[in-house]
Amino acid sequence: MEALSVIFSIGPFGITRTVVTTWGIMLVLGVGSWLATRRLAVEQPGIIQAALEGVVQAIESAIATVLPERSTLLLPFVGTLWLFVAIANLIGLVPGLHAPTGDLSTTAALAIVVFLSVHWYGIRSAGLRAYLRHYLSPSPVLLPFHVLGEFSRTLALAVRLFGNIMSLEMAALLVLLVAGLLVPVPVLMLHVIEALVQAYIFGMLALIYIAGGMQSQAEQASTQTNKNGNTP
Amino acid sequence: MNIDWTTFGLEIVNFLALLWILKRFLYKPVLETLAQRRAGIDKTLSEAREGEIKAQGLQAQYESRLADWGKERAKARSELDTEIALERSRQMQSLAKELAEERARNAAVDAHWQQEMQREMETAALLQAQQFATKLLGRLASPTLESRMVDLLLEDWAKLPDQQISGLRAAAEDPALAVRVSSAFPLDEVQRGRIIEALNHRLGRPVEVLFEELPGLLAGLRISVGAWQLHLNFTDELASFAAGANHVDG
Numbered sequence: 001m002e003a004l005s006v007i008f009s010i011g012p013f014g015i016t017r018t019v020v021t022t023w024g025i026m027l028v029l030g031v032g033s034w035l036a037t038r039r040l041a042v043e044q045p046g047i048i049q050a051a052l053e054g055v056v057q058a059i060e061s062a063i064a065t066v067l068p069e070r071s072t073l074l075l076p077f078v079g080t081l082w083l084f085v086a087i088a089n090l091i092g093l094v095p096g097l098h099a100p101t102g103d104l105s106t107t108a109a110l111a112i113v114v115f116l117s118v119h120w121y122g123i124r125s126a127g128l129r130a131y132l133r134h135y136l137s138p139s140p141v142l143l144p145f146h147v148l149g150e151f152s153r154t155l156a157l158a159v160r161l162f163g164n165i166m167s168l169e170m171a172a173l174l175v176l177l178v179a180g181l182l183v184p185v186p187v188l189m190l191h192v193i194e195a196l197v198q199a200y201i202f203g204m205l206a207l208i209y210i211a212g213g214m215q216s217q218a219e220q221a222s223t224q225t226n227k228n229g230n231t232p
Numbered sequence: 233m234n235i236d237w238t239t240f241g242l243e244i245v246n247f248l249a250l251l252w253i254l255k256r257f258l259y260k261p262v263l264e265t266l267a268q269r270r271a272g273i274d275k276t277l278s279e280a281r282e283g284e285i286k287a288q289g290l291q292a293q294y295e296s297r298l299a300d301w302g303k304e305r306a307k308a309r310s311e312l313d314t315e316i317a318l319e320r321s322r323q324m325q326s327l328a329k330e331l332a333e334e335r336a337r338n339a340a341v342d343a344h345w346q347q348e349m350q351r352e353m354e355t356a357a358l359l360q361a362q363q364f365a366t367k368l369l370g371r372l373a374s375p376t377l378e379s380r381m382v383d384l385l386l387e388d389w390a391k392l393p394d395q396q397i398s399g400l401r402a403a404a405e406d407p408a409l410a411v412r413v414s415s416a417f418p419l420d421e422v423q424r425g426r427i428i429e430a431l432n433h434r435l436g437r438p439v440e441v442l443f444e445e446l447p448g449l450l451a452g453l454r455i456s457v458g459a460w461q462l463h464l465n466f467t468d469e470l471a472s473f474a475a476g477a478n479h480v481d482g
Contacts, residue, residue: 013238022246029250033258040265042272049265056262072263076255084250100243105236109243 018103025087025100062204067211074210077117081110082203085161089195092169093188101198102165104158111158114206115150122213131213157205164198362470366450369466373451375417381452382415382423385464386430389455397434403458404435411441412456416449416465431455 006014036048045053059079064071085101092099100106122131135146168191175187392400403409411431413419419427424443432438435457446454452465463469 013242014236015242016236016239018236018239019242019246022243026246026250026253030253030257033254037257037261040261042265042268045265052258052262053266056259057266075263076251076259079259080247080251080254083254084247103236103239104234105239106243108235109240110247112240113244113247 016103016105017098018100018106021091021098022088022100022106025084025091029083029087063207066204066207067214070211070214074121074207078203078207078210081114081206082199085110085202086196086199089165089199090192092165092195093191099165099169099195101161102169104162107158107162107165110161110202111154114157114209115154117206118150118209118213121210125214134213153205153209157202161198161202164194168194358474362474365470365473366466369470370450373416373466378415378417378451378453379423381464382419382427385453385455385462386426388464389430389434389462392434400434400457400460401436403460404437404439406458409439409458411439413441413443414446414449414454414456415443416445416447416451418445419443427453427455 006016007020008015036052040049056075056079059082060071060075063074063078067074088099088101088106090099091097092102101110119131122134125131135143172187172191404411413424413427424441428441431441448467450466452463452469454461454463454465454468
């Protein structure tokens, strides 16, 4: 795969195009955010500030629809996922650049980050013991299935994004090679939509997994409270 | 489908770094700005609510004050009406009193005027009666009538009360006293003698008697004894009648 081609090496580590593109995305997002948020006005926001506020509020409200009471806590993680995956998906449309999410290493890394964050937020929400206990409920027999589900959904998360983006890039390349310069334009429009949809799906699934981990603790605590309350 | 573990690890680090960068330079400032704006909006809303509450309080206070003013106005109006009624009653009483006094004054003036008119009319009537009687008696006057009146005078002289006679006697004590007898017609000697005898008898001593004629007496006599006068003639009787009538009226 071309995505695995090493551009340069730092010691024993070969830096691939994927990593370089990711750095570029990080640079653009970081510098852009810094420039855009240097002089935020409370009273009369400019167009860029209004757009930024709109994006942040849209992300926050999307999170609030799933987990209303924790939207501010999850906003940085889920928002960063959405922004990064969307830009990483779309950047493949720029000639000469490769979408980092078309590399399984990136999607696997993101899936692992989501996997770890689910546990991080779950343990942070209810404590380690209470969080681990939910794997044994409603019955310890279901523990292997819970564990299998954790890994399978992480794997699905990584492979889904990788497969969609890689196939989109490949299809666009084939159409460009076969049909000429202007014909792939509709395909590229489809690419934009698909890239945004995949970013939304990835972020929303991550959000649902995290919310599931946090809410299962809450439900367990609620059930325990009810049992204690009903006990004479 | 190969995984480059270096890329895998770097991508994890990259994502975490990007998470920190965006959290530091995007989410935090934007959320703070939104929070400040919400705080400003909340503050404005709070101030608006406070203003509304204050306005409602002021409105209630204003309405209460208006109600108080209304009560005070009604009370003042009632007091003013009472005061006006009292003042009106007082002035009406004063006016009625003045009118009564004016009526009484006018009634007194009218009564006085009527009395004056009546007196003037009576005076005029008496004067006319005197003039009429003077003319009538002037035509009736004659020596015979006068002789009869001399008889009557002498009868009256003889019947004068002792009190008057004593006064006449006191006046007649003056040696220089001369008794004057005036008559409308000339008296004969007999009549003069009877008169002198009667005077001397009642005055208690002989007195000088002077006889004179006064046609103005119409008929009858007038006897003057010092300051005293005895008369029985038409002129003096009519004058006494008129003077007596005036004296009675006055």
